[in-house]
Amino acid sequence: MTVIDIPGSKSVTARALFLAAAAEGTTTLQRPLVSDDTEGFAEGLTALGYAVRRETDAWHIEGRPAGPGADTADVYCRDGATTARFLPALAAAGHGTYRFDASAQMRRRPLGPLSTALRTLGVDLRHGVKDGHHPLDVHARGVKGGALTLDAGQSSQYLTALLMLGPLTAEGLDITVTDLVSEPYVEITLAMMRGFGAEITREDGREGRTYRVAPTGYRARTYGIEPDASTASYFFAAAALEPGRSVTVPGLGTGALQGDLGFVDVLRRMGADVEITEAGTTVRSTGTLRGLTVNMRDISDTMPTLAAIAPFADGPVRIEDVANTRVKECDRLDACAENLRRLGITVETGPDWIEIHPGTPTGPVEIATHGDHRIVMSFAVTALRTPGITFDDPGCVKKTFPDFHRVFHRYAHTA
Numbered sequence: 001m002t003v004i005d006i007p008g009s010k011s012v013t014a015r016a017l018f019l020a021a022a023a024e025g026t027t028t029l030q031r032p033l034v035s036d037d038t039e040g041f042a043e044g045l046t047a048l049g050y051a052v053r054r055e056t057d058a059w060h061i062e063g064r065p066a067g068p069g070a071d072t073a074d075v076y077c078r079d080g081a082t083t084a085r086f087l088p089a090l091a092a093a094g095h096g097t098y099r100f101d102a103s104a105q106m107r108r109r110p111l112g113p114l115s116t117a118l119r120t121l122g123v124d125l126r127h128g129v130k131d132g133h134h135p136l137d138v139h140a141r142g143v144k145g146g147a148l149t150l151d152a153g154q155s156s157q158y159l160t161a162l163l164m165l166g167p168l169t170a171e172g173l174d175i176t177v178t179d180l181v182s183e184p185y186v187e188i189t190l191a192m193m194r195g196f197g198a199e200i201t202r203e204d205g206r207e208g209r210t211y212r213v214a215p216t217g218y219r220a221r222t223y224g225i226e227p228d229a230s231t232a233s234y235f236f237a238a239a240a241l242e243p244g245r246s247v248t249v250p251g252l253g254t255g256a257l258q259g260d261l262g263f264v265d266v267l268r269r270m271g272a273d274v275e276i277t278e279a280g281t282t283v284r285s286t287g288t289l290r291g292l293t294v295n296m297r298d299i300s301d302t303m304p305t306l307a308a309i310a311p312f313a314d315g316p317v318r319i320e321d322v323a324n325t326r327v328k329e330c331d332r333l334d335a336c337a338e339n340l341r342r343l344g345i346t347v348e349t350g351p352d353w354i355e356i357h358p359g360t361p362t363g364p365v366e367i368a369t370h371g372d373h374r375i376v377m378s379f380a381v382t383a384l385r386t387p388g389i390t391f392d393d394p395g396c397v398k399k400t401f402p403d404f405h406r407v408f409h410r411y412a413h414t415a
């Protein structure tokens with residue numbers, strides 16, 4: 001049995017940074033993820049005039065309930081969509097003029113429905129180059145609140161940004177959602193907001209579901225960040241793939257917030273032995289890997305993980321309802337298909353699905369990563385059983401797991 005210590009959750013760290021910045025008092029985050037995305041988020045907060053003090057295993061943030069300390073700021077969001085989508089909402093609650101920009105990769109990713117929603121709330125928000133994309137300018141004068149309707153069918157992050165803004169408005173916010181992907185991420189948001197003192201109720205009506213967020217503000221606290229479930233998926237997949245192996249991830253158990261831990265249920269359906277306790281999760285290979293059809297709308301960050309082990313299953317693996325993976329760091333359906341085909345595997349794709357047929361991936365092949373950390377980490381799992389796999393940009397794992405190659409190599413070479 002191999003025990004793997006997985007770094008902190010990106011999604012939990014990003015939310016915790018937002019909530020801490022907006023809270024009354026000083027918050028300590030224990031075991032935050034230290035990676036390009038979360039360092040970019042913390043730097044964004046610093047640019048906006050928040051005091052963030054970083055120690056090795058703890059980050060301390062002085063909250064500013066009235067909003068950013070800076071009157072003007074240039075915020076560079078790097079590749080991080082949590083930074084690029086959450087921070088403009090935080091800034092909107094203050095008073096000042098803020099410019100947000102991002103990497104070329106993030107500039108390509110949409111945020112139109114979030115911009116429209118913020119404008120509906122009276123925020124003066126202007127796009128610099130292309131409507132619905134970074135860069136953007138926010139002229140913030142506080143947000144009164146009110147009601148709005150949101151289509152979060154492309155990204156749940158629009159909803160998370162607005163929900164987290166809710167307690168900072170003068171009168172509260174009612175958000176009616178007509179469509180929603182990645183719903184478990186919204187559950188993380190709600191649980192964490194409540195943990196920082198927010199009050200939210202939910203009503204399901206004919207037009208959609210409405211979240212009512214009260215204008216309570218947030219309270220500072222000490223908050224422990226759980227390990228990243230999407231990162232853990234590579235190790236769980238590796239364990240399921242290789243007869244005789246098992247992986248235990250401590251700290252990701254029955255109380256985990258992240259929906260992506262549900263990836264182990266997919267592995268269980270494929271034949272792996274899975275045990276989830278309060279203390280952590282263990283996946284063991286049974287020597288069987290069955291094909292299946294699976295809807296991954298809720299856990300689509302783990303779609304590439306499954307695609308990368310799919311050829312080793314005894315029948316086709318069909319992954320459905322993952323259209324939004326086309327607007328991530330790259331078009332992940334196309335990137336998975338392209339690389340699997342280069343490895344000699346038969347693959348079909350549609351607008352929101354991919355079907356992968358059994359086969360023996362064959363190198364040498366240089367994986368086209370498209371600068372996407374998940375393409376690298378997923379095909380590193382394929383490489384356990386495929387000699388000759390290399391990557392055109394192995395370093396892009398820094399987005400969420402800078403130490404991935406060392407940790408994965410050590411896993412691969414310990415029995």
Ligand SMILES: O=C(O)C1=C[C@@H](OP(=O)(O)O)[C@@H](O)[C@H](O)C1
Nearest residue numbers: 011154155156157182185301324
């Ligand atoms: O809110 C979050 O922390 C995230 C939500 C998901 O995005 P979408 O809602 O855009 O699918 C997920 O893919 C992303 O990695 C992190």
Ligand SMILES: C=C(OP(=O)(O)O)C(=O)O
Nearest residue numbers: 079080081082301328329
């Ligand atoms: C899609 C991802 O990141 P984000 O949307 O937070 O940039 C991811 O980490 O897979």
